[in-house]
Each structure stands twice: as C-alpha cells, then as structure tokens.
Amino acid sequence: MRKETQASHTALLCVCGLSQLVIGTAQPSGLPAGVLILLFALSTLVQAGMFRMLHGRRLLASRFFLWLFAVLLLFAVGYDVVRADRFYRAVTSESFSFQWLMVSMLLLGWYASRCGRDTLLRAAQPVLALLLISLAVLGVRGNYRLEGLLFVQPDSSLLPDAARAFLEFTFGAELLIWLYWQECPVSAAAADKNISAQTARIDPAKTAGWPALLWLRSAVASCCALLGELALGARAQQQPQLFGALSLISAGADSGHGGVMYHCVWLAALTLRVCALCCTLFELEKMLFRQKKTPVYFLVLMLPAAAAAVFWAALWRQNCQSWLAGAVLVLAAGIMFFVKRGGRNCANRKKA
Amino acid sequence: MQPEERMSMSLAENVQWLRLQFMPSEDLYIKNVVIGGVEGTLCIFEGLSDLEKLWVMAGQAMSQLPPLPPDGDSVLEYLLTKTAIPLDKTVAVTQKQVIRFLTAGAACLLLEGCDRVLVISSQSQQFRSVSEPSGEGNLRGSHEGFVELLRVNISLLRRLVRSPQLHCEIQIAGTTTRTEVALLYHSEKCPQPMVEKVKKQLQSTGLDMLFDPGYLAPFAVRTPFSLFTPAGFTERPDTAAAKLCEGKLIVLVNGSPYAMILPHFFAEHFQSMDDYLQRPYFSSFIRLLKYTAFLVSVLLPGAFVAVANFTPELLSSTMLFKLASAQMTTPFSLFGELLLVNFLLEIIREAGLRLPKSIGHAVSLVAALIVGDAAVQIGLLGTPVLVICALAGLCSYVVPSLYEPGIVLRLAFILAGGLAGPVGMAMLGCFCLLDVCRPSPFGIPYTAPVTPYSSAVWKDGILRTSWRSLVRSSPFTVRDLPRKKKKEGRA
Numbered sequence: 001m002r003k004e005t006q007a008s009h010t011a012l013l014c015v016c017g018l019s020q021l022v023i024g025t026a027q028p029s030g031l032p033a034g035v036l037i038l039l040f041a042l043s044t045l046v047q048a049g050m051f052r053m054l055h056g057r058r059l060l061a062s063r064f065f066l067w068l069f070a071v072l073l074l075f076a077v078g079y080d081v082v083r084a085d086r087f088y089r090a091v092t093s094e095s096f097s098f099q100w101l102m103v104s105m106l107l108l109g110w111y112a113s114r115c116g117r118d119t120l121l122r123a124a125q126p127v128l129a130l131l132l133i134s135l136a137v138l139g140v141r142g143n144y145r146l147e148g149l150l151f152v153q154p155d156s157s158l159l160p161d162a163a164r165a166f167l168e169f170t171f172g173a174e175l176l177i178w179l180y181w182q183e184c185p186v187s188a189a190a191a192d193k194n195i196s197a198q199t200a201r202i203d204p205a206k207t208a209g210w211p212a213l214l215w216l217r218s219a220v221a222s223c224c225a226l227l228g229e230l231a232l233g234a235r236a237q238q239q240p241q242l243f244g245a246l247s248l249i250s251a252g253a254d255s256g257h258g259g260v261m262y263h264c265v266w267l268a269a270l271t272l273r274v275c276a277l278c279c280t281l282f283e284l285e286k287m288l289f290r291q292k293k294t295p296v297y298f299l300v301l302m303l304p305a306a307a308a309a310v311f312w313a314a315l316w317r318q319n320c321q322s323w324l325a326g327a328v329l330v331l332a333a334g335i336m337f338f339v340k341r342g343g344r345n346c347a348n349r350k351k352a
Numbered sequence: 353m354q355p356e357e358r359m360s361m362s363l364a365e366n367v368q369w370l371r372l373q374f375m376p377s378e379d380l381y382i383k384n385v386v387i388g389g390v391e392g393t394l395c396i397f398e399g400l401s402d403l404e405k406l407w408v409m410a411g412q413a414m415s416q417l418p419p420l421p422p423d424g425d426s427v428l429e430y431l432l433t434k435t436a437i438p439l440d441k442t443v444a445v446t447q448k449q450v451i452r453f454l455t456a457g458a459a460c461l462l463l464e465g466c467d468r469v470l471v472i473s474s475q476s477q478q479f480r481s482v483s484e485p486s487g488e489g490n491l492r493g494s495h496e497g498f499v500e501l502l503r504v505n506i507s508l509l510r511r512l513v514r515s516p517q518l519h520c521e522i523q524i525a526g527t528t529t530r531t532e533v534a535l536l537y538h539s540e541k542c543p544q545p546m547v548e549k550v551k552k553q554l555q556s557t558g559l560d561m562l563f564d565p566g567y568l569a570p571f572a573v574r575t576p577f578s579l580f581t582p583a584g585f586t587e588r589p590d591t592a593a594a595k596l597c598e599g600k601l602i603v604l605v606n607g608s609p610y611a612m613i614l615p616h617f618f619a620e621h622f623q624s625m626d627d628y629l630q631r632p633y634f635s636s637f638i639r640l641l642k643y644t645a646f647l648v649s650v651l652l653p654g655a656f657v658a659v660a661n662f663t664p665e666l667l668s669s670t671m672l673f674k675l676a677s678a679q680m681t682t683p684f685s686l687f688g689e690l691l692l693v694n695f696l697l698e699i700i701r702e703a704g705l706r707l708p709k710s711i712g713h714a715v716s717l718v719a720a721l722i723v724g725d726a727a728v729q730i731g732l733l734g735t736p737v738l739v740i741c742a743l744a745g746l747c748s749y750v751v752p753s754l755y756e757p758g759i760v761l762r763l764a765f766i767l768a769g770g771l772a773g774p775v776g777m778a779m780l781g782c783f784c785l786l787d788v789c790r791p792s793p794f795g796i797p798y799t800a801p802v803t804p805y806s807s808a809v810w811k812d813g814i815l816r817t818s819w820r821s822l823v824r825s826s827p828f829t830v831r832d833l834p835r836k837k838k839k840e841g842r843a
Contacts, residue, residue: 271778
C-alpha cells in the first residue's frame with residue numbers, strides 16, 4: 001500500500017472513531033469519569049483480543065455474513081443520524097427538523113457512495129485536521145477545575161449503565177468499518193491478482209498498527225470523559241452530550257463566539273462517518289447484487305436505513321438505550337460467529 | 353470512413369470543383385497563369401493571403417523557367433525542388449487538403465495534367481500584436497500575453513522552452529470550423545499515457561464548432577458534473593511554459609488567446625508567476641491571504657445569516673444591537689436581504705462586463721448611487737448586510753479563476769445558512785469537500801498535493817520555500833504525484 005493511501009486510510013479511520021467520541025456517545029450519562037476510563041481500557045483489551053482472533057480469516061466469505069454486515073451498517077447509519085440530532089438539540093436552542101437532518105445526511109451518504117472510496121479518503125484528511133484543531137483549541141482554552149473530579153464509589157446501581165457503556169464501546173459498527181476499509185481491496189491492482197473483497201484475508205502485517213489505534217481511541221474517549229468532569233463536575237453525569245456542553249462552556253468562558261465553529265466541525269466529521277458507512281453499504285450492495293447493477297437495490301438498502309433512523313429516534317425518546325445496546329450486541333455476536341465460520345470453511349476447503 | 357477524394361488530372365475539372373465549393377464567395381481569387389508552357393491556376397483567399405507578396409516571392413521564379421517538358425508534373429517537380437519559392441513542406445493531393453490549405457491562407461497552384469497541388473506559403477493574416485494579458489496581471493516578470501494566432505502562440509512557447517523535448521502536435525477539430533488545435537508537451541516530463549489519452553479524447557469530441565480551448569475542457573477531462581474543473585486556463589506564455597516544465601499538457605486553439613493546462617489542480621488557483629519572483633515569506637503570505645479570501649468570499653455571508661438567525665447569542669451585544677437596529681428599518685428579512693444584495697451585485701457585475709466600456713462606467717456609477725446610497729437611506733437595505741456582501745464580493749476577485757464556483761457556492765451557503773443554520777452549513781461544507789476531492793483527471797487527485805498529503809504542500813503548495821530549497825529537491829513534475837489506475841466511483 002502506498003504511503004499516501006495508508007495515511008488517508010488512517011485519517012478516515014480516525015475521523016470515524018473520533019467523530020462519535022466528540023459527539024458524545026462515548027460518554028454515557030450516569031457514570032463518573034474514573035469508571036468510564038476503566039471501562040474504556042477493558043473494552044480496548046477485549047477489542048484487541050477479538051482482532052487477534054480474526055487474523056488470517058476472510059472477512060466477507062459468506063453471503064449471509066454480507067447481509068448481516070449490511071444490516072449492522074444500516075443500524076449504524078440510523079443511529080448516527082439520531083446521534084447528530086441529539087447533539088444538535090443539546091448544543092443549540094434552535095430546533096431543526098429530524099426528518100430534514102436525516103434526509104440531508106442520507107443524501108450526502110448517497111452522493112459520497114457515488115463519488116467513491118478514494119474521494120472519501122481524500123476528504124478525510126482536512127476533516128481530521130479540523131477536528132484535531134478544534135479539540136486542541138478546546139483542550140487549551142477550557143476552564144477546568146481539579147476539584148470537579150469525583151471519587152469512584154463502588155455502587156451496584158452503576159452496573160446497568162456500566163454494562164451498556166462497555167457494550168456500546170466494544171461493539172461499535174465503526175470497528176467493522178475500519179476492518180473493511182483497511183482490508184478489502186477495490187483497486188485495479190488487486191483485481192488483477194483476482195483478489196476481491198470476498199476473498200481477501202485479514203493480514204496481520206497490515207493490521208499491526210491496530211492495537212495502537214484502538215488504544216488511541218480509548219485514550220481520546222477517556223480524555224473526553226475526564227475533561228467533561230473537570231469542567232462540569234458532578235453535572236457531567238447528567239449531561240448526555242458532554243463534549244457539546246463542554247464546548248459551550250469553554251467557548252463562553254473565553255470569547256463567546258467559537259462554540260458554533262466546534263459544532264459545525266463535529267457535525268461535518270459525523271457526516272463523513274455516515275458517508276463512509278453509506279459507501280461501504282454501496283460496495284456491499286455491489287457484492288450482494290452482482291448481476292443486477294441498477295441503483296434501485298441501493299434504495300432497497302437505504303430506505304431501511306431511514307426507517308432504522310426513525311426507529312432509533314423513537315426508541316431514544318422513550319429512553320430505551322438498553323434496547324440499542326442489546327441489538328448491537330446480538331448483531332456483533334452474529335458477525336463474529338459468521339466470520340469464524342467463514343474462516344473455518346475456507347480452511348476446510350484448502351485442506352480438501 | 354470514406355477515402356478522401358483525390359484531385360483530378362484535368363485543370364478545368366479542378367477549377368470547376370473549386371468554384372462549386374466556394375462560389376459565390378467573393379473573396380476567392382482565381383487567376384489563370386501559364387508556367388513553362390503549362391496552363392495553371394493560382395487560387396488564394398483575399399485577406400488571408402497577400403497577392404503582392406505572392407508575386408514578389410513566386411512571380412519572377414515562375415515566369416523565368418528554363419525549357420521543360422510541357423507537362424504539369426515536370427513543372428511541379430521543378431518548382432518544388434529547383435526554385436527558391438517558399439513552399440509548404442507538403443503537396444496537396446486530396447480535395448480536403450486543398451480546402452485546408454486555402455482556408456489557412458496559403459496559395460494553391462493547380463496545373464494542367466497534374467493531380468498534385470503546389471502550396472505556396474503566402475499567408476498574410478492580420479492579428480493583434482503581442483501585448484500584456486488583460487486578465488492576468490503581474491508586477492514583475494514577462495508582460496507578454498498570448499494572441500489569437502496559433503502559430504504565434506506556439507512560437508512564444510518555443511522561445512521560452514528551447515528544448516528538443518518540447519513536442520507540438522496539431523490536430524483539426526470542429527466539423528464545420530475545422531479549427532487547428534495544438535497539443536504541446538515535454539516528452540520526458542509528461543507521462544506518455546496521459547498524452548495519448550488527451551489526444552484520443554480530443555479526436556472524439558464531435559464538436560461542430562470550436563473557438564476556444566474552453567470548448568474542449570469537458571472532453572479532455574471527462575469528470576462527471578462537478579463545481580470544479582480540473583483544467584486550467586492562462587493567457588501568459590511564461591505560465592504555460594512553467595506548466596510544460598512540470599510535465600503538463602498545453603492545448604492551444606487557433607483564434608483564442610487562452611491556453612488550456614491539463615491537468616490542473618485546486619492549489620494552482622492560488623499561485624501566480626509573481627510568487628516565484630518575490631521573497632518566499634511574502635509569497636507564502638500572499639498565498640495564505642488568497643486561501644483566506646476565497647474562504648471568506650464563499651462562507652462569510654452564509655455564516656453571518658446562520659449565526660444571526662439561529663445562534664444570535666454567539667454575537668457580541670454591540671454587534672447584535674447594531675444588527676437589530678439595522679433590521680428594524682428594512683422591510684426584508686436578513687436572509688432575503690443577503691440574497692437580494694448578492695443577486696444585485698452579480699447583475700451589476702454582468703452588466704458592467706458586457707456593455708461597452710463607456711456605458712460600463714455609468715452602470716457602476718448608477719449601481720453605487722442606487723444600491724450603495726439610496727437603498728440604505730430609504731431603508732430598503734441594511735448597512736451590515738451591504739458591508740458583508742461587499743467584503744465577500746471583494747474577496748472573490750482575489751482568486752479570479754475560482755470566481756464561477758465561488759459565486760454559486762456563496763449563494764448556496766446563504767441558502768443553507770438561512771434555511772438550516774449551522775447544520776446546513778456543515779452539510780453543505782461536507783458536500784463541497786466531497787465535490788472538490790472527487791475529480792481525478794488521469795488518476796491524479798485534483799486536490800494534490802494537499803490531500804492525499806504530500807510534503808510538496810509546504811515546499812510549493814500552500815506555502816513556498818526558497819529557490820535554494822526548491823533546487824535542492826528534485827524538480828517537481830506530475831509524475832511525482834500519487835496516481836491511481838482504476839476509474840473510481842460510479843458517477
């Protein structure tokens with residue numbers, strides 16, 4: 001892989017990972033920063049172990065797995081739209097129609113999938129630069145107080161929230177997207193060698209830097225939780241959008257004019273993540289309907305994404321996050337099972 | 353494809369055919385002559401070819417021929433090989449060639465009993481003298497600009513790049529206009545597949561008429577609809593020569609003083625020849641200034657309406673007060689006002705551009721009085737809106753080559769900011785980013801070397817380092833940029 005391509009891939013992976021962290025899902029309400037940091041570290045250990053298990057296996061070997069992956073992506077798209085809506089409602093007093101937000105994000109996702117994977121890879125670098133600048137500025141300019149930090153009290157009432165936080169952080173769709181984007185070749189060179197997304201194996205050499213990326217993700221999430229508590233103290237546990245609240249507070253403390261800039265950059269990063277998800281969906285669609293190239297099949301996939309978004313929005317308003325965590329867990333378990341089965345089948349065929 | 357029809361052996365038939373082709377064109381001059389005892393006919397187009405020059409050059413040589421066998425072929429061979437008449441390097445043998453040479457300003461000599469036509473270079477076309485380009489001013493460096501005549505433009509480039517590797521290929525495009533198109537490239541620095549691809553695409557345009565390289569841009573770089581075109585244009589021979597040295601292709605069209613540069617990247621819109629003649633710190637500063645001006649011209653009005661309408665708490669109280677007091681006096685909303693003023697500015701610009709210069713000044717005066725003064729005084733428009741629009745308009749002139757996408761994007765951002773606030777701005781920003789990252793002419797990203805990131809961005813991209821530093825690194829050509837073989841995306 002060329003150096004530039006590697007850098008672009010890493011940039012996109014970082015945007016996908018960081019966008020959901022800054023938007024606020026990595027800081028579930030109700031838990032002190034100390035607990036969250038422990039949970040994030042534990043999750044990262046589990047994730048690293050899972051990726052080690054996948055080495056040498058075929059990611060998209062079975063058709064059933066393709067469908068499952070597509071469904072997971074649909075839910076991820078829907079959930080991200082809900083995240084964007086929640087974030088926007090939390091950081092501004094002005095309301096914006098959820099339907100319009102969903103339509104515009106899905107349209108952008110469709111456009112991104114038409115543009116292709118390379119366009120997204122190129123677009124990721126400036127967005128990542130903006131994202132990092134916004135985080136750096138926020139980190140420097142924030143009004144933090146050490147006395148805001150809370151002591152971790154072992155309490156059984158924290159367990160449901162902790163379990164949910166652990167599941168959400170461990171089985172996020174973005175991890176599969178990372179793997180897919182890193183591992184599935186679509187280049188002409190790969191096609192010449194008869195390597196397709198379905199026959200490509202997960203190469204341990206290529207994913208050597210993954211543990212570092214996973215730990216980086218965990219570190220950023222921990223920082224978000226810590227900074228939130230430093231700035232907001234006990235109120236941080238009641239804030240569903242820690243980073244949004246933090247940005248408003250620190251921007252307000254300084255000049256009072258910068259908050260909207262952070263929000264625009266973070267929304268753009270989340271939109272790019274949705275675009276990456278849609279682009280992957282589009283590529284899966286090509287694999288699923290190889291003989292039929294009409295774009296109507298993409299609509300077949302996109303319409304459920306919209307339905308999923310509405311569904312998750314409804315769920316969220318009823319405060320049923322545990323449903324979401326459960327669904328993600330079931331899907332992730334299914335994916336792991338089929339990846340393992342695909343790997344075993346391949347090995348058996350090889351032996352035969 | 354049908355074979356081209358050859359000229360006849362009979363002079364009468366050839367003359368008859370010529371008359372049929374061009375009559376009743378009054379400017380076709382046909383004169384019967386006898387050369388070495390053989391009947392012949394001289395044909396030229398008045399204005400394209402100079403009759404006096406033709407007689408001075410060829411008249412004497414043709415009237416004093418030694419005794420020759422009285423057949424057309426012998427006379428033609430003698431004139432071709434043994435006289436000092438300035439002849440074209442090729443002899444026309446087909447009817448199409450004869451028409452091509454005649455319309456290019458050459459004189460054609462048809463002889464009895466000979467199916468070949470002698471082409472005498474007696475062109476005498478009027479053209480504008482080489483002068484300073486009107487749209488690309490420079491403080492230092494060359495003050496020469498391209499002119500409308502293709503051969504002059506080629507010579508201007510040849511004079512600057514005196515290298516045997518500078519190749520010039522000429523094609524004919526436009527089924528009706530039959531315009532000459534020159535393709536220039538440095539054979540060592542320009543990738544050969546790129547040259548072949550452009551040649552093939554230019555040959556298959558199917559254009560009926562061609563007056564400017566702009567006609568060819570959509571065919572040369574076949575990207576789907578995008579706000580940004582990966583083809584650049586210049587009026588300056590020194591800029592075109594510099595691009596040739598970077599391994600790019602230059603397309604010149606007869607009748608146009610513009611050269612098309614292929615491929616052209618986004619970062620190049622912010623570069624000018626002056627950058628390389630000034631101190632590097634100042635050049636870098638100017639480039640950063642241009643980037644900022646472009647962003648201000650595109651984003652400022654949209655951001656202003658988004659913040660004022662959706663998050664007014666982010667404005668300072670003084671600003672908010674001034675804005676509110678200005679809005680109280682106007683009948684339009686802030687959003688409507690911004691749209692109106694931007695449309696008005698564009699109308700004024702267009703009116704000033706197309707009208708004769710004397711009336712153009714009057715348009716500017718009327719616009720300044722009505723829009724700038726009267727509209728504010730009667731309370732039709734607010735001062736803050738006018739200031740914002742004027743600032744954005746001013747900034748858009750800093751990068752003239754990006755004016756077209758800039759103005760469309762500015763209006764789009766006003767719409768997005770006015771209707772959807774920060775969400776709209778973020779979404780449209782994403783769309784623009786995807787759009788600018790999309791074109792990939794010849795497999796080289798339009799956004800190179802910014803993204804995919806390359807260290808060239810600090811050497812001669814967003815910033816510029818000194819010549820000493822640039823010389824130390826190997827000369828930059830398009831071969832050094834990341835390329836991809838496969839056509840990406842579906843669109």
